[in-house]
Amino acid sequence: MMPARPESVQPLIATIAVPAPVARELLDALARLEQLAHDRGFTLAPHIHRIRADLAAALAVVTTDDRASTSVPDLLGDLLFRHDAGLVDTATAAQRLGITPGGVRDLCRRGRLPAVRRHGRYWITTDDLDALAAARASN
Known part of the structure; x- marks a missing residue:
């Protein structure tokens, strides 16, 4: 700061x-x-x-002339929408799985945990996260 x-x-x-x-x-x-x-x-x-x-x-x-428009990604709006849509970031997923955020990113990179990559971050659906957590708990 x-x-x-x-x-x-x-x-x-x-x-x-x-x-x-x-x-x-x-x-x-x-x-x-x-x-x-x-x-x-x-x-x-x-x-x-x-x-x-x-x-x-x-x-x-x-x-202004409304025809002249510059688009700027609305990161805040995108993140808020994704949270409402049932998507979580790697930190939240890590807490739920009991592993580190790096471990979650590794699972995403290897395809073991489906994820969407936006703005340099992985976003995981809560359904996919719950399915992996259940699979890990049963092993």
């Missing part, structure tokens, strides 16, 4: 240009992050609230 910077210290780069469609996606992702945090009893840090407010204010004054 970076140490807090005094307000009197100005960053070297004060502005970053982001296409409006990307800024909208970021604003939506921050809203989902805030809701996710709220659902778990947490709140976002004040500087994240400021970023969200600044982004919303900037978007309020921007007019």
